[in-house]
Amino acid sequence: MTSTYEFPRPALTVDCVVFGLDEPDLKVLLIRRELEPYRGKWALPGGFVHVDESLDDSAKRELREETGLEKVFLEQLYTYGDVDRDPRERVVTVAYYALVRLSDHRVVAATDARDAAWFGVHDVPRLAFDHDRILNAAYQRLQNKVRYEPIGFELLPRKFTLRQLQRLYEIILDRSLDKRNFRKKILGMDVLEELDEVETDVAHRAARLYRFNQKRYREMVKQGVNFEI
Amino acid sequence: MTSTYEFPRPALTVDCVVFGLDEPDLKVLLIRRELEPYRGKWALPGGFVHVDESLDDSAKRELREETGLEKVFLEQLYTYGDVDRDPRERVVTVAYYALVRLSDHRVVAATDARDAAWFGVHDVPRLAFDHDRILNAAYQRLQNKVRYEPIGFELLPRKFTLRQLQRLYEIILDRSLDKRNFRKKILGMDVLEELDEVETDVAHRAARLYRFNQKRYREMVKQGVNFEI
């Protein structure tokens, strides 16, 4: 940055790829556009960055305004700045991805008059702008990240069974895992608290419930423990 | 993106963390600021994004203009958008990092009238703006990335000895590696071509030269081979 010469400025937006687990599917939240261009097409929730708020705050605000979601896991993904990605004018967008507990946030869909819906991640229609590309990048990031950081818990209820957790990994990674090895590994990490509760309303033996111990996890990370699945 | 309402826009810049290998040090290229704020302080090379060029192109152009570097490895790092990161006005910056072959690009330093210099990565002064933070993030990214992608070759001459390669990894990762294990591993990956040449002008037995085979690497990646060091 060497000059304060006033260039015409690109517009700046944020867009969010919101993932939710709806067993047995991983879903993504999309919004139907009411305006041109791409009117009627599905798109990622997002909007302009205000001049007095940080990028993270923009993403949080947009999520709240467009989907009613609050306090979800949110992480910056990548910034997309191809010249022609918006036909109207130059728009650079900072993409985020979010993980939400559908168990906490039921019926997020119909906020305002806006048309919002969850789509299976393998079953998404053609999106507006370059949002397909952004969605793919987010999904890949999630697949990579979940393997060495325990972010998957953000998608599960706070209390969950080991089977649920394994399913989650299987769904995200799109491959099956061995039950015994999975349990050995995940319990060996020592970040799950075994609760004195079991699941209810199941037509078979009830499984034990566990909770993720974030504090313990942070301590272990500090000690350099590896959390690769 | 749901409205075309015209907000006041943040300014948008790119900043580059340029790494170069100057054995036995990993160095970073910095520019001394000639203007307020932070006049006289060292900062990352960078500048405003033009409205008719992509972010990648902006980064390339800034590198060329400010440092004379062309055709270097360049990758987007992260976008920094805290409200007060620039005291003059709201500026969002898309940070990149670059890897350059100092062997190809000697004496980059004094381009134009600008004051540019290479600093050891562990020996960088306090930088302008939030550039310290950006530099740290870039260094961490490099450390992580070099472990599972062969980007380190971008820092070496096209022909190099195994010792040079090992030193590179040791410098970047900041720890020593076992010679035999390193050679076994790296040769086992089958992406190095053994040349019929040896190094010259050394006061001891000359080491064989190798070349990185990018094409072969890409093929192997497609087959899902793992390149973790």
Next chain:
DNA sequence: GCAAAAGTGTTGTGGGTACACCCATGT
């Protein structure tokens, strides 16, 4: 002949993977 780095194999161990059965519960 000496200094300096090149080059080369083996062994132990820990972690990953593959694999099958009995148990508890609800209907």
Next chain:
DNA sequence: ACATGGGTGTACCCACAACACTTTTGC
């Protein structure tokens, strides 16, 4: 009693880590 998933242990194999000496070359 049966169906459904819960819960558990072992054996093999491979990849990684640790480790030291001989060879080549220039001076």
